[in-house]
Amino acid sequence: MGVTVSGSLDPQGPVAEAIADLWWLMLALGVAVFAVFAVLLALALVRRSGSGPPPDERRHQRWLLGWGVIGPTVVIAVVFVATVVAMRAIPRDAPPGAxxxxxxxxxxxxxxxxxxxxxxxxxxxxxxxxxxxxxxxxxxxxxxxxxxxxxxxxxxxxxxxxxxxxxxxxxxxxxxxxxxxxxxxxxxxxxxxxxxxxxxxxxxxxxxxx
Ligand SMILES: [Cu+2]
CATH class of the missing domain: 2.60.40.420 (Cupredoxins -  blue copper proteins)
Structure with a gap:
């Protein structure tokens, strides 16, 4: 049995598992947010170089509210709840028989x-x-x-x-x-x-x- 170079992402017990699950969720959300913004940025650059109709103010505001306020709030709320769940999975006191x-x-x-x-x-x-x-x-x-x-x-x-x-x-x-x-x-x-x-x-x- 050699020394395994196992890290946090190769959990060997329930506590490390809770932490690893949280890490994967945060990675997935981070990648999703990055992908959405990369697409939006590309769209904005393409549109700016074209000569389309003048921008619609109200549509702009809806986009700002959706992607700028509601989106991040949902993501942070999900991470918050997942963090609380992971913290609760980590015992603070020794269970009987420990x-x-x-x-x-x-x-x-x-x-x-x-x-x-x-x-x-x-x-x-x-x-x-x-x-x-x-x-x-x-x-x-x-x-x-x-x-x-x-x-x-x-x-x-x-x-x-x-x-x-x-x-x-x-x-x-x-x-x-x-x-x-x-x-x-x-x-x-x-x-x-x-x-x-x-x-x-x-x-x-x-x-x-x-
Ligand atoms: Cu030391």
Whole structure:
């Protein structure tokens, strides 16, 4: 099982799926808006070069109202509703039965603690597939940002508090994660390997560490 270079658009869990769906919707709307305006611009240029009848003021105003006001309002309303739906799909608190993992950012490495299993690792995070995981994110020094694109969006790791991120991996796989907030000279070296594996393999891994 090699390291997959999966990104946000290759979602491996429900949270990343909600974010990817929103991204595709915004891309589709953006392309549609661009296409409409490209056609209108081309039409305007063609008409200007011809010698047609004088412009009709009222028709102009209707076009302005339709394409300039109502169109953008509809597009923004659709994006707004879709964003709220996506945000609601991202759990804020750990559901019952979630595995708790404490991840602490250091300059320039990750400390990963499994309080229930009483094991600690460095720069390696293992997740059992199909089980919600509550990541308790914090920092020992400066602000870092935790980001595993195929699983979820970014969450800050702050020195003065704990941010909880709930993720779930639906497929086994290895993912590379990088600190997403410039945190000092060796920021680019701050990498974490995330291994999503079947529950049995996860248990075996924990036993091996003990
Ligand atoms: Cu960092």
């Amino acid at each position: 595995l708790v993992i404490e991840v602490t950012g250091h300059q320039f490495w990750y400390e990963v603690r499994y309080p229930e299993q009483q094991v600690t690792t460095r720069n390696e995070l293992h997740l059992p597939v199909g089980r919600p995981v509550a990541l308790r994110l914090t920092s020992a020094d400066v602000i870092h940002s935790f980001w595993v694109p195929p699983l979820a969006g970014k969450t800050d790791m702050l020195p003065d508090g704990v941010n909880t991120m709930v993720v779930q991996a639906d497929e086994p796989g290895r993912h590379r994660s990088r600190c997403a907030e410039f945190c000092g000279l060796y920021h680019a070296d701050m990498q974490l390997t995330v291994v999503a594996e079947p529950a049995a393999a996860f248990d075996t891994w924990v036993e091996g560490l003990r």
